[in-house]
Amino acid sequence: MGLIKEKYEKTMQVEGEWNVGAYRWKAPAGYLDEFVRNFRDRKITGTLCKECGRVYVPPREICARCFTEITEKVEVSQYGEVLAFLVSPPLQKGKVIIAGIDAVEAGFLKEGERVILAMVRFEGTSSSMVLPLLNVEPGKVRVGMKVKAVWAEECKGVLADLLGVKPAYDVRFE
Amino acid sequence: MRRNVAIIGCGQAKHGRRTDVNQAELVAEAVWAAIEDAGISPEDVEAYAVGNMQGFGGIAQPDLVFADYIGAAGKPIQRVATGGTVGGSTAHLGYYEVASGMYDVVLAVSWEKHSDSAEPGATTGLLHVAFANLSYMMRIGMDMRSFAIMGLAGAAAGISAYQAAFYMARSGCRIDHFDMVAAKARRNAAKNRYAHLKWPGCTAEDIAKTEMLIWPMRFGHVCPASDGASCVIYASEDAVKKLAVERPVAWVKGVAAYADEEADQGESYQGTAVIDYSDQTGAILSAKKAYERAGIKDPRKEIDVAEIYAPFPHQELMFSERLGFFDDGTAWKAVEEGITEIDGDFPICPSGGVNATNAIGSSGMQRVVEAALQIMGKAEEHQVPKDVRNAVAHAWGGQVQFNTIMVLGDKPKR
Ligand SMILES: [Zn+2]
Numbered sequence: 001m002g003l004i005k006e007k008y009e010k011t012m013q014v015e016g017e018w019n020v021g022a023y024r025w026k027a028p029a030g031y032l033d034e035f036v037r038n039f040r041d042r043k044i045t046g047t048l049c050k051e052c053g054r055v056y057v058p059p060r061e062i063c064a065r066c067f068t069e070i071t072e073k074v075e076v077s078q079y080g081e082v083l084a085f086l087v088s089p090p091l092q093k094g095k096v097i098i099a100g101i102d103a104v105e106a107g108f109l110k111e112g113e114r115v116i117l118a119m120v121r122f123e124g125t126s127s128s129m130v131l132p133l134l135n136v137e138p139g140k141v142r143v144g145m146k147v148k149a150v151w152a153e154e155c156k157g158v159l160a161d162l163l164g165v166k167p168a169y170d171v172r173f174e
Numbered sequence: 175m176r177r178n179v180a181i182i183g184c185g186q187a188k189h190g191r192r193t194d195v196n197q198a199e200l201v202a203e204a205v206w207a208a209i210e211d212a213g214i215s216p217e218d219v220e221a222y223a224v225g226n227m228q229g230f231g232g233i234a235q236p237d238l239v240f241a242d243y244i245g246a247a248g249k250p251i252q253r254v255a256t257g258g259t260v261g262g263s264t265a266h267l268g269y270y271e272v273a274s275g276m277y278d279v280v281l282a283v284s285w286e287k288h289s290d291s292a293e294p295g296a297t298t299g300l301l302h303v304a305f306a307n308l309s310y311m312m313r314i315g316m317d318m319r320s321f322a323i324m325g326l327a328g329a330a331a332g333i334s335a336y337q338a339a340f341y342m343a344r345s346g347c348r349i350d351h352f353d354m355v356a357a358k359a360r361r362n363a364a365k366n367r368y369a370h371l372k373w374p375g376c377t378a379e380d381i382a383k384t385e386m387l388i389w390p391m392r393f394g395h396v397c398p399a400s401d402g403a404s405c406v407i408y409a410s411e412d413a414v415k416k417l418a419v420e421r422p423v424a425w426v427k428g429v430a431a432y433a434d435e436e437a438d439q440g441e442s443y444q445g446t447a448v449i450d451y452s453d454q455t456g457a458i459l460s461a462k463k464a465y466e467r468a469g470i471k472d473p474r475k476e477i478d479v480a481e482i483y484a485p486f487p488h489q490e491l492m493f494s495e496r497l498g499f500f501d502d503g504t505a506w507k508a509v510e511e512g513i514t515e516i517d518g519d520f521p522i523c524p525s526g527g528v529n530a531t532n533a534i535g536s537s538g539m540q541r542v543v544e545a546a547l548q549i550m551g552k553a554e555e556h557q558v559p560k561d562v563r564n565a566v567a568h569a570w571g572g573q574v575q576f577n578t579i580m581v582l583g584d585k586p587k588r
Contacts (some may be wrong), residue, residue: 086327
């Protein structure tokens, strides 16, 4: 024991960069592409497992509970409910560093902004999505709150078209 | 037919920021402590089970550099890399090897050395974990703002923050209950010479003063990134008779490991039917099966102490319910009543747990070590002041969907 440790005051560090482009991943092809393509028409589509009746949004091609292939596609409601949520503190420069980039400095997030992230279950689905919750004060967010999809002004059929959800004051659920 | 297996020796490295040793020396510290504790010589060890999460400490094949440090050169060895469950899975592997009759004496060790990575876990390890998903989401048109927002909630802590929010909604507990659990972890850790974040006399009010990172999680709720290693030595019943004369041992009575669906939208943005991260079906199934194998019918009565893998305080509450110690949504009441304190009726994480010490690979194994020490009566200052006949060690990993459970006892299962 301790054969070498006397030699070092601290662990050695080697400066360097990794080329993550060296990886090649195979992503599931097809049904997710269709899911985001439908965002162009402001439609949320999921897949329906005929065995157990679960509706998955985002879609799955195999039901994880039944282990059967899902072929049925369904359009789901734009309305949903908040299952859980997180609230960020007011964002500051130098606090949110992602992949080496200061997200506030770079303008992806606004100085002083408080981001609310919600787990949203769209009506009729059996799964949830993480989406930003917009147009509401953090103190007013409640679990079970009814929300509605918010779309980009111009939808291009990409993931970013679905900006998030906002409180759905215009509908009532029993 | 599986054989009875005992843990005859335990060892831990001092956990914390260990820039005084390299990975091989860190692992050796725990291994030699266990060999000494078991009172055996390295020649008695027939095979090795080793565990480490690749990338978190910057080495992809760590078993290559330390085999000779721990006496494994020229002996059978297997490595496990299952994320947070590394330690739990490695402990299971060592047990299987003896229970199956393959070997009579097996050493299981697992570790993590986060300080070898510039940003503990984040730049190296988590890129391995998350990059495939993120790059896929970029391909289907995620913008930089969404990317930044995802980063805000950040990986394991992010999933755990959602889980904490789910648990609050489900159980009706408040953030001050998380403060109480975190304060208990720091206080207990102060009594454990191997622990990292020690804070004698820490109160819930002390934790409540720390910065809110992302609601509902405060800085004081978050586990540290530690360096450390934990080790156990297993022996078959015959070998126990031969090797462990007069020494206290801890018998493995039941193990189980189950997976549930991945939470948080699943792999590569696929949907998942997990709509409540605090459900934890995998933990429920693991506990049920492990108790069945151990012959335990009422865990609350028959188990005397539990080491739960809880890097974040709500997880101690949530898992203590899923493991059958308290009814769903009621664990926070037990905390209010002091039931889970070291000297309480049902002590949980008397070692200070993962919330005070988290060297990821080591953490799961450390739960096994701590449970064994409680049974052997060798937990020193954090020994619970009651007879310990059965103890439970739990670990979770992946996207909080893998769970391992080991039930230990003072007597072999008949
Ligand atoms: Zn199904």
